[in-house]
Amino acid sequence: MPDFPGKIRSHGCAARGREMARILKIGRDEWKKEKGYGRRWKVECTFSDAKRLFGDILRSRTRQTDVEETVAKALLLNEYKGIRMRCQGSR
Incomplete structure (x- = not known):
């Protein structure tokens, strides 16, 4: 039909x-x-950036240090993206 x-x-x-x-x-x-x-692509790009910069594994050995390592990487990624945006904006 x-x-x-x-x-x-x-x-x-x-x-x-x-x-x-x-x-x-x-x-x-x-x-x-x-x-x-349409927001999903932003998340996919962020995870891609993180994996490209830090790799796709955690090196810590306990749950607590997994959390600490993940938070540290997220903070570094945010700082990196901020610097990259400022550099691109100054052109």
């Missing part, structure tokens, strides 16, 4: 069906704003 404009087909996934109904109701652009669609 062909799909008709406005007909919702969730293919067995109720959550997808609800989201499709919401998109049809408010429009795709408004739905994207509502859901924060």
